[in-house]
Amino acid sequence: MKITSLILAGIAGLGIAVAAVAVPKEMKPFVPVSQAISAKGYAEPGSNNAGKNDDLSTPSWSQCESVTSMELECYEKPCSAPDSDCAPGSSCSCDDVLMKINKRQAPSAALIAAIGNASYVFGWELAGAATSQAQLRYACANIVALGHGKWAAVGLISGYITAAICAASAAGPNPEEAAKQIIPYYTNIFITQILNSFLPGQGDTTIWLCQHLQADLLDGMGFQGQHVRDVVCAAAGFSTTPASEDPAPVVDPGDRGSIVSDASHLYAYELASSATSTAQLTSMCQNFGKGFGTTDLARVGLVAPEVASVICGLSAPLSVADAQAFVTEWSTQIYIIQLKAAGNADGWLMYLYANLYAPAMDAVGLDGGLVKGALCGYTKA
Numbered sequence: 001m002k003i004t005s006l007i008l009a010g011i012a013g014l015g016i017a018v019a020a021v022a023v024p025k026e027m028k029p030f031v032p033v034s035q036a037i038s039a040k041g042y043a044e045p046g047s048n049n050a051g052k053n054d055d056l057s058t059p060s061w062s063q064c065e066s067v068t069s070m071e072l073e074c075y076e077k078p079c080s081a082p083d084s085d086c087a088p089g090s091s092c093s094c095d096d097v098l099m100k101i102n103k104r105q106a107p108s109a110a111l112i113a114a115i116g117n118a119s120y121v122f123g124w125e126l127a128g129a130a131t132s133q134a135q136l137r138y139a140c141a142n143i144v145a146l147g148h149g150k151w152a153a154v155g156l157i158s159g160y161i162t163a164a165i166c167a168a169s170a171a172g173p174n175p176e177e178a179a180k181q182i183i184p185y186y187t188n189i190f191i192t193q194i195l196n197s198f199l200p201g202q203g204d205t206t207i208w209l210c211q212h213l214q215a216d217l218l219d220g221m222g223f224q225g226q227h228v229r230d231v232v233c234a235a236a237g238f239s240t241t242p243a244s245e246d247p248a249p250v251v252d253p254g255d256r257g258s259i260v261s262d263a264s265h266l267y268a269y270e271l272a273s274s275a276t277s278t279a280q281l282t283s284m285c286q287n288f289g290k291g292f293g294t295t296d297l298a299r300v301g302l303v304a305p306e307v308a309s310v311i312c313g314l315s316a317p318l319s320v321a322d323a324q325a326f327v328t329e330w331s332t333q334i335y336i337i338q339l340k341a342a343g344n345a346d347g348w349l350m351y352l353y354a355n356l357y358a359p360a361m362d363a364v365g366l367d368g369g370l371v372k373g374a375l376c377g378y379t380k381a
């Protein structure tokens with residue numbers, strides 16, 4: 001067995017659930033994502049005409065076409081983000097994701113926070129699904145070999161992935177411990193997303209969120225629910241967090257299932273994005289076929305057969321642009337369900353739909369138009 005297939009056999013057993021992050025819409029191919037939207041039965045782009053921000057959130061097809069022809073370009077500028085590949089104050093190469101994400105303006109602090117937390121989630125998921133301490137030690141020392149240098153390009157900060165794996169390598173694989181470690185990072189991603197989903201400066205919206213986000217529902221989705229409410233209420237100007245105004249509810253098992261399934265797709269594309277050859281993909285697929293890593297993935301909260309079906313369905317390595325588009329799409333699908341399920345007030349969905357602001361969501365790595373379209377669909381269901 002060649003060293004590359006040994007590495008791949010290792011990766012195939014590792015779990016990743018990155019709950020956020022990719023690149024703004026300007027930098028990704030539009031067509032595959034739009035096809036996936038239709039296939040899932042969400043509102044078509046342009047079909048949601050009732051909300052007050054629609055003119056800003058639903059790009060026309062001519063805009064979409066000009067986006068499709070846009071190329072990623074290499075360029076250099078001073079670094080503003082922590083990354084082992086890119087020390088603050090030094091110059092970034094064209095491989096640095098944060099610079100690729102937006103070559104016209106520096107990435108926002110919110111986007112960097114979302115990427116940073118997603119990278120820790122990814123690292124802990126990898127750590128939790130590893131099959132031996134030796135594998136963890138190998139991954140700690142060889143993160144570039146493990147991801148074939150592609151994870152940073154897709155939208156993660158390799159220094160944080162490494163930090164989580166190296167921390168876990170002291171004790172050996174422990175999926176339950178990893179799942180516990182992930183919770184605060186996962187919570188931070190949701191906080192960052194929800195605080196950047198509306199028109200900036202709309203204090204009323206933040207107050208409304210503070211009053212109606214349900215800690216019990218957030219807990220039921222694996223967040224630190226009270227922490228979400230504390231941060232959102234502080235952002236709304238409250239010195240102490242008022243109690244939720246709505247009765248304590250339970251998360252719909254269907255919503256929980258959707259999140260796990262979407263997270264499994266996200267994981268599959270993250271995993272597949274590391275492959276640089278068809279042989280590496282074949283090796284990943286065969287290892288899943290043998291059940292390698294299946295138990296660990298379940299304990300980390302992912303569905304191994306769904307992961308396998310994505311990986312085994314790919315016939316060629318993903319380009320960075322395609323991988324980014326898939327990561328954006330599945331991160332967005334996760335957020336759509338979380339947002340829908342985070343409150344149960346009368347008019348929750350309608351208020352969200354009317355006030356969501358797509359460009360703000362785009363700027364934290366989501367597909368804002370997709371979120372708005374989906375919420376529109378829910379209000380009509």
Ligand SMILES: *[C@@H]1O[C@H](CO)[C@@H](O)[C@H](O)[C@H]1NC(C)=O
Binds near residue numbers: 113114116117
């Ligand atoms: C995670 O998110 C929080 C909240 O936005 C932020 O303060 C923190 O810096 C982020 N962590 C990383 C590693 O980027």
